[in-house]
Amino acid sequence: MTPSPRTFAELTTMRVGGAPRELREATTREQLIETALDVWGSNEPWLLLGGGSNTIVADEGFDGTVILIATRGISEVSTSFTVPAGRAASGPDAPTSHEGSIVIRVQAGEPWDDVVAFAVSRGLAGLEALSGIPGSTGASPVQNIGAYGQEVADVVSSVEFLDYLTGEVETIAVSELGFGYRDSIFKRGRLGIVLSVDFALTPSWRSDTVSDATALSLPIAYPQLADALGVAVGDRAELRRVRDAVLELRASKGMVLDPTDTDTVSVGSFFVNPIVTESFARTLPAGAPRYPLEAPVAQRVMPLDGSAGTQVAGVDGPTLVKLSAAWLIEAAGVKRGFGVPGSGAAISRKHTLAITNRGGATSDDIMGLARYVQALVQSHFGLILQPEPNLIGLEI
Ligand SMILES: Cc1cc2nc3c(=O)[nH]c(=O)nc-3n(C[C@H](O)[C@H](O)[C@H](O)COP(=O)(O)OP(=O)(O)OC[C@H]3O[C@@H](n4cnc5c(N)ncnc54)[C@H](O)[C@@H]3O)c2cc1C
Structure with a gap:
């Protein structure tokens, strides 16, 4: 078989590692399922890769098949809320509710920070402190990504999962995901692929305004972030300001990918x-x-x-x-x-x-x-x- 032209040095953010024996990229959910069942059926070693920002591979590479997850898509799946009078945001993609949560479904290969940007631009709170984390959305529940007082465990409502043992697609509720600090069932032996993740986000507007520019975050839980925003821990701040402050704090620590900064x-x-x-x-x-x-x-x-x-x-x-x-x-x-x-x-x-x-x-x-x-x-x-x-x- 022809060796893969792409090495792990190209596929991971650590920029080290040789090539996999084979690389198969899936850009749609159906292709991802088909590819995985095919690779699993061969009984050869396999490895999942999203953004490669939490993976380090040996210089010798990997003697098996990498399934590169490049599926895309963010959709709103739960819109059954009433819009309080005078409080609807405008625009075709505007959230339609103030009360309760709005659930968005994100395909596994969607870059994580694009999801945060999407939520913030629509006035949906719950992901803002996780701005700037590299990687894919499908990997986010794997180690329960977290930063600045938020974790995805707080907002994941369920995960659509292709199970390695059964070959079936199932929905796993948050209560079954075994989330802990940088931990989940996926780090403890539950084999398969996260196909998509549902996040329950909070539409949170100031009582007298309707613009997403003034939508508020969840209460700020991290002292350093609260200081940067000039608010007290437990206060809320404008979503966009929280995202900007997190990105600035992260950049000062080298925690936002920057091709010019080693x-x-x-x-x-x-x-x-x-x-x-x-x-x-x-x-x-x-x-x-x-x-x-x-x-x-x-x-x-x-x-x-x-x-x-x-x-x-x-x-x-x-x-x-x-x-x-x-x-x-x-x-x-x-x-x-x-x-x-x-x-x-x-x-x-x-x-x-x-x-x-x-x-x-x-x-x-x-x-x-x-x-x-x-x-x-x-x-x-x-x-x-x-x-x-x-x-x-x-x-x-
Ligand atoms: C500069 C920098 C800053 C970071 N900051 C943070 C931070 O603040 N907080 C934090 O928690 N992490 C942080 N990380 C780590 C990393 O970004 C996250 O763990 C991210 O979720 C990894 O996503 P990925 O797609 O790159 O994962 P990969 O490296 O591609 O994969 C990671 C693991 O998840 C598995 N996996 C990938 N996709 C799937 C899927 N769809 N289904 C099942 N398993 C899958 C892989 O097999 C592998 O075991 C940082 C990394 C970098 C480089």
Whole structure:
């Protein structure tokens, strides 16, 4: 078979990795289903790829078929609301309701930030703090993307899913998706393809105006974003202003893709923020940020012994605390901009949590730096940082 002309260095935002054996791109929902059933039927290794912004592949490439998801489409699926007198936004695509949610259905390959822009332009709140996150919509529930106090778990109402085991399309309700911090059933072995995602968004207008330009966000939940907007945590702000402020904050940290800025050649945060027991958190230095989780949830607790971690189940578990991986890395002595001499991999100059490809890095370079950071944090604090991206043919 002819080797794929496109390498993972071209298909992923980390810009490393060799070629897959085969690449099959699907641009319609029907083509995606047909392609997947065909590839799965061959019993060869397969890999799903959307925007490639959370995937790092080995320099040797992938000895199997990549299904590249490039389906498009955003539609409003729930419009059965009454429009309060004098409050309807104008235009053919304007939302038709003020009360309750409006549900939009987004095909998996739709670029995530286009969806946020769509929602904001129509005065629909719920996604605005997730502005600027790269990648595809189908991947958004996989790791429950989140930023600046919002997560998709808060707004996903259901997922249309092609199940690998049955070959059938089913609808999975949000209650069955097992969402947690950067976690869902799709990260825990539920194999298949997210074909489309339904989001229940809040049409939120000021009481005396009708324009989408003055539509309000959900309450701002993140202090740094509230500061940037000049409001208090818990206040609302104009949707467009929230989107602009998030994009500006993210750009200052190298967290918006920019072809001219090598600090953005990354997978975003390389490590997830560790979730540990309260008793373990007490062993850390006084300055270590600690964020008690509101209600104990099923989460993976970082191990102290090099094992894969312990799954702490639900309400009866110990009180859990989220730590800041960036703080731990800096406190272990890793500085922004640090790079191993002779390697193209470096810590971002703008954010300690991002490992970047400054140009010419190999997958091995990236993983070598990741292992170095992990080892330093382990030796200082006794916990093993866990990688956020999907690693293919690579180990940490
Ligand atoms: C600069 C930068 C900033 C980032 N900031 C954030 C952030 O603030 N918050 C955050 O949460 N993430 C962030 N990320 C990570 C990344 O953007 C998200 O995880 C995004 O959702 C990945 O989408 P993708 O399409 O690129 O995924 P890919 O890398 O293509 O795939 C990721 C995983 O999802 C699987 N997958 C992809 N599509 C589907 C599908 N349709 N059905 C089932 N499985 C699928 C893949 O097989 C793979 O396991 C950032 C990344 C970068 C580069």
